[in-house]
Amino acid sequence: MSASVLTFPVGSDETIDYVGRVRALGPEILATADEIEDNRRIPKSLLDQLLAAGLYRLLIPTCYGGGEVHPVTFFNAISALAEYDGTIAWCVGQANGCAMSAASVPEEVAKEIWGDPSAIVAWGPGRGRAAPHGGGYRLSGSWMFASGGHHATWLGTQSTAILDNEGNEQFTEDGNLVTRTFYVPAEAVKWKDIWDVIGLRGTASDAFTIEDVPVTMAYSVKRDNVDEVVVKSPLYAFRAKNLYAASFSGVALGLARGILEGFKDLATDKKGKYGTVPLQDNAVAQADVAVAEARIRSASAYITSELADIYDDVCVSGALTPEQRMRIRLASTFCIQEAKVAADIAYHSAGATAIFASQPYERRYRDLHAVTQQIQGHKVHYQTVGSYLMGHEPDLTSM
Structure with a gap:
């Protein structure tokens, strides 16, 4: 991908305050949190408002009615959502990662799949x-x-x-299996409920099967293959996994922020078991809040700085380098791990209060620790990046 790909205007998202739209929806998101958790679904009334706010279309090209936003704008919107509810932030982030594929399919296919303002695409691993x-x-x-x-x-x-005419799997010259990601209408799949989990319950990340459904190559992509991109703008020099890294970092840090703010509210009234003053006047609690605040702010500053710098470079070069992909991976993994530490500090400081389901910690705490279990937050990425930083060839499998 060369600099000639940069034919669309940069920064078209700056006229829309997506974080402001999230804040406007915040009270209703909080009001439906229990329903989301119990039913493992986002209520339709709230889903319609999220769609109307354009939050499911942040990474869709502007030529198809999407936001095509700056990666930092995307991160900030997801982080803001997670302050209210981790499930919603996760689902919106996931759907936006899928939507990046709109830049890689024929125009008529993109308009059919994503042209409807209520369009949502989901996917998951399988064969x-x-x-x-x-x-x-x-x-x-x-x-x-x-x-x-x-x-x-x-x-x-x-x-x-992709099978050949004899029904055999095909392989590239390098020995890799030839695969594609096809898109099929939702009514073509059969669902299986597998999502009996302790965190991010509302995402209902279930399994599905497809049996003998007709498809054509036009309704497919080779995921994260930038050579297939047909909408030539800086955002689509990034791979979906790069923006997923930004998204999941935003989910983790937003959840940590929600837990910390919940503790600050608690500290105005609660006294420690052996204390005579509110926690807000307790020296240990004050220090804990300061440390947690520093961790959240520094992690957020780190990843937004990296995304901004890399995006600026892409606007000139037209492509992500292996070094830039490593930087995104390192920043995102660090953010997720720092969010967990900050949340642990606030959760512990809240004492026994934190374990009650009626308090603003318990669900967020479970959701955040579910995020850390996902591959994006795994500490193995430190080794992968560290190996590269010490002179070894880059392993870009997860980059």
């Missing part, structure tokens, strides 16, 4: 097989962890093997 049939293929397979998939209008089938 499928696409067997040649007429001028297209017949698709079958199973996938899981499709966050927010029950609200989706289309589903993506990652790692679908």
Whole structure:
């Protein structure tokens, strides 16, 4: 990808205050938190408002009615959502990562899938097989962890093997299996409830199967292959996994912020078991708040600075370098881990109060620790980046 790809205006999102839109929805998000947790769904009335606010269209190209926002704008919007509810932030972030594919499919396909303002695409890991049939293929397979998939209008089938006319899998010269991600209408899939979990329950990241559904190559992408990008703008020099890194960092830091703010509110009234003054006047609690605040702020500043600098470079070069991809991975992993530490500080400082479901800690705490279990937050990334920093060839598998 060369600098010639930069044909769309930069910064078109600056006229829209997406964080302000999130803040306006905040009270209703908080009011429906228990319903989201219990039913493992975002209520339709709230979903409609999230869609109307354009929050599911942040990474869709402007030429298809999307926001095509700066990565920092995306991070800030997701982080703000997570302050109110981790499930919503996670689902919105996931759907936006899927929506980046709109820049890589033919125009008529993009308009069919994402042209409807209520369009949502979800996907998850799994395996499928696409067997040649007429001028297209017949698709079958199973996938899981499709966050927010029950609200989706289309589903993506990652790692679908393209079979030859004899029904055999095909491989590249490098020995890699030839795969594509196909898009199918939501009504074509069958769901299986697998999401009995302790955190991010409302995402309903269930499994789905597809059996012998007709598809064509036009409704497919090779995920994160920038060579297939047809909407030539700086945002789409980033891969979906780069923006997922920003999203999940935002979810983690937003949840940590929500826990910390909850503790600040508690500290105005609560006294320690052996204390005679409110926690807000307790020296240990004061120090804990300061340390947690510093961790959240420094982590947020780190990743937004990296995203801003890298985006500026991409506007000149037209492509992400391996070094820049490593920087995004390092910043995002650090953010997720720092969010966990900051939240642990505030949660512990709240004492026994924090374990009650009626308090603003317990669900956020479970949600945040669910985020840390996802591959984006795994500490193994430190080793991968560290190896590169010490002179080894970059392993870009997760970058």
